Structure formats: C-alpha cells, structure tokens
C-alpha cells in the first residue's frame with residue numbers, strides 16, 4: 556500500500572504546491588485522452604486520482620451545468636488544492652471526494668471514468684479497474700493517459716540517470732521499477748490491455764501519443780532544475796538515497812536537461828499512451 560499512501564505525505568504536499576507547473580506539462584496530454592472519450596453535455600464523470608483538479612475543472616466545462624464531475628483522490632493535500640481551484644471558479648457541478656479508487660463504492664452510475672496519470676499506482680490493478688467498472692453504467696466509457704516507458708521519456712530518464720551516478724550502488728526506488736505500481740507501470744500496451752480485459756472492460760483502444768512540452772512548465776533551465784529536484788524520478792531517487800542536499804545533484808540535473816532548453820521554454824518529448832475502453 557506504500558505507493559498509494561505516499562501521496563498523503565510530503566510527496567502529495569509537493570505535488571499540491573507545484574501543481575500549476577505540473578499542469579503546464581500534463582494538461583495537453585490529459586486533453587488528448589479526454590478527446591478520445593469525448594464527455595458530452597449533461598454526462599456524469601468520475602475523475603480518478605484527480606490530484607489538484609485541473610482535469611476535474613476541464614471535465615466540468617465539457618459536461619456543463621447539467622452534468623456532474625466527481626473528483627476522487629487518496630491525497631488530502633492534493634484534494635484540498637482541487638477544492639480551492641473549484642471554489643475559485645464557483646463550479647457547482649463538481650464534488651471532490653477523499654477516497655481510494657480501488658475500493659470506494661458509488662451510489663449513482665457514471666457515464667465516464669477518466670484519469671490523468673492517476674491509475675498506475677494500484678497494488679492490484681485488475682481489482683481496482685473492476686471497482687472503477689462497477690462505478691460505470693452499462694456501456695459507460697473509460698479513458699485515461701499514462702506514461703510510455705521511462706527510457707522513452709527523457710524528461711524523466713535523463714535527470715534520473717544523471718543523479719544515479721552519485722550512488723550507482725543503490726537499487727532503483729521500487730516506485731520506478733517498470734514491473735511495480737508507479738508512474739511507469741502501465742507503459743506496456745499489452746499489459747494495459749490485459750489488465751483492462753481481466754477487469755471486465757471491452758473495446759480497448761490504446762493510442763501512443765507524443766508532444767514536446769515544457770518540463771514542469773519551465774521557461775528557463777534553473778526553473779526546470781528546481782522542479783526536478785522536487786518532483787519526478789530524479790527527486791524520488793535523491794530522496795530515498797538521502798541526497799536531497801547534495802550540491803552536485805543540481806549540477807548533474809542541469810547538465811542532463813540543458814539540451815532541452817529552447818527560446819520557447821525547456822521543451823522535452825513527453826511520450827504517453829492514450830487509453831479508452833467500454834464497460835459492456
């Protein structure tokens with residue numbers, strides 16, 4: 556349960572504090588996944604692992620005032636950030652719920668379940684997706700976006716490999732292992748399809764997508780380095796190795812991301828899978 560619960564603590568807090576910067580990179584990827592399942596006006600949508608709520612607000616705009624969006628997250632700091640965002644916009648069609656998507660029960664069925672990078676952390680993915688399936692009406696749509704392998708995402712891979720040089724003797728943090736729940740757990744289309752079909756979904760569609768996006772919203776190198784020292788695989792490694800205060804980490808990360816600096820910001824390829832499926 557560690558992967559799920561870690562969002563409650565400092566990691567969730569950092570994500571909440573940096574959410575606007577993260578949104579600049581993840582927002583366009585989430586919108587591609589939304590387009591695949593196209594929520595309609597008046598529909599009821601469940602936003603799984605809604606985090607600080609950018610996707611929740613975007614979904615609320617798509618379904619309009621006659622629709623409803625329930626944002627669900629296991630992290631209190633992130634859900635509080637989402638509550639502030641929703642309150643600032645006066646959105647009455649949004650409800651935010653602190654709960655575990657793997658086990659939560661839902662009174663009314665949803666037309667759509669959506670997630671922007673929030674479904675790769677379940678200990679038992681098949682059971683969790685079966686639970687999400689039960690939240691959908693018959694014929695309801697599931698759509699989400701998840702990362703392709705870390706090696707295909709240089710914004711994550713290059714800084715991590717750079718700081719691993721500080722302690723090559725240490726193993727990768729379990730959260731970063733491709734075969735364990737974590738950001739890259741759903742990077743294989745065959746695995747994703749198998750999980751979804753075993754969880755009872757049909758019509759599974761998996762579309763690779765890539766875009767060059769501002770790394771943590773950064774316009775200049777220093778901003779990107781500050782961000783990567785707090786969020787993402789390199790930060791996770793430094794944290795677990797007790798190397799957060801190591802001055803060489805900054806230098807190594809700066810060198811690793813310098814090739815992505817452009818006049819239009821620090822732009823790195825982000826490679827994801829856009830996934831859609833249907834409850835029979």
Ligand SMILES: C[S@@+](CC[C@H](N)C(=O)[O-])C[C@H]1O[C@@H](n2cnc3c(N)ncnc32)[C@H](O)[C@@H]1O
Nearest residue numbers: 562604605606628629630655656671672673676
């Ligand atoms: C990578 S973040 C993405 C957050 C947000 N969707 C975004 O795109 O900014 C993963 C999110 O999933 C949430 N999460 C992880 N496991 C969960 C679970 N079992 N139930 C509900 N939310 C979960 C985390 O708390 C976190 O907010």
